[in-house]
Amino acid sequence: MSTPSLIALPVRRLTPRDLADCADLSQDRGWPREEYKWGLLLAAGTGYGIDDPAGGLVAACVVTEYGPSECPELGAIGMVLVAERHARQGVGRRLMRHVVEEMGTTPLTLHATVYGRPLYEELGFKVTGRAETVRGVFAPGGPDPEVFIRPATAEDLVPILQLDEEVFGTDRTHMITRLPAFADQLCVAEENSQIIGYAAAWPNMADQVVGPLIARDTDTAKALVSSLAAHTDRRLRTDVDMRHEDLLIWLKQRGLASTGFNTVMTYGIPELPGDWTRRFAPLTVAAG
Numbered sequence: 001m002s003t004p005s006l007i008a009l010p011v012r013r014l015t016p017r018d019l020a021d022c023a024d025l026s027q028d029r030g031w032p033r034e035e036y037k038w039g040l041l042l043a044a045g046t047g048y049g050i051d052d053p054a055g056g057l058v059a060a061c062v063v064t065e066y067g068p069s070e071c072p073e074l075g076a077i078g079m080v081l082v083a084e085r086h087a088r089q090g091v092g093r094r095l096m097r098h099v100v101e102e103m104g105t106t107p108l109t110l111h112a113t114v115y116g117r118p119l120y121e122e123l124g125f126k127v128t129g130r131a132e133t134v135r136g137v138f139a140p141g142g143p144d145p146e147v148f149i150r151p152a153t154a155e156d157l158v159p160i161l162q163l164d165e166e167v168f169g170t171d172r173t174h175m176i177t178r179l180p181a182f183a184d185q186l187c188v189a190e191e192n193s194q195i196i197g198y199a200a201a202w203p204n205m206a207d208q209v210v211g212p213l214i215a216r217d218t219d220t221a222k223a224l225v226s227s228l229a230a231h232t233d234r235r236l237r238t239d240v241d242m243r244h245e246d247l248l249i250w251l252k253q254r255g256l257a258s259t260g261f262n263t264v265m266t267y268g269i270p271e272l273p274g275d276w277t278r279r280f281a282p283l284t285v286a287a288g
Helices: 003-007 016-028 035-044 091-103 117-122 154-168 218-229 245-253
Strands: 011-014 046-051 057-066 074-082 108-112 126-136 148-151 185-191 194-204 207-215 235-241 257-267 279-281
Touching (some): 011 091, 016 057, 057 091, 207 218, 218 235
Parallel strands (some): 074 108
Antiparallel strands (some): 108 257, 126 257, 148 185, 194 207
């Protein structure tokens, strides 16, 4: 198929029925299939895809919008993939231009790989930060921070949502309310009957992904991670804002190793809203 034909293919909205094709596309590019994560993103966000006339998808991505539904305050773009056989033919640029135009004046953010960053810069995205992915078997040992951690209950949902909006900078109720069913664990840090942090651990292939990780300070973040690690025999994985150097050092001391880096980029805003000092890790880099 010629390049003009490829870039002329229409972009359509994806639905949960496209889950298998999205997972196939991930596998085609050497990523894990991550069907569980794709399911969450397609349910909570808006998928965009280009159909391959030969079957499957040429390209796909998902946008998760936050804030009022009638006027979103932030859109997180993730899972931007182009089939290997159609790579470097302008398809990714075609899809991303469509998404940016579709989102209008809504500010956007994404986590870019080293390969995707040039395209996003060409489209007007600016670098605002970096995140480091760490992964491994968590090794308990040494004194743990003296922070009270307990499993979250139904009564905690409202204060969790209030804390999350304050730290994230906009409302993401439609995503956070999915956590009790999506995550294997959801716990809170508490002081004087006030929730000062919360974290979830959810299954992704052989790993437990720690995210979101929101905490008053680094000691609270450490305590939340320690609690989650104590209740799983899987490897932990998380994506930490690199400004949280102390947490990254501690995680590596506890057995996790660096597996990669992402560049945090924004479009339409100079930086992400909210309080980065309490935002340690996203739910997933695909959704912020």
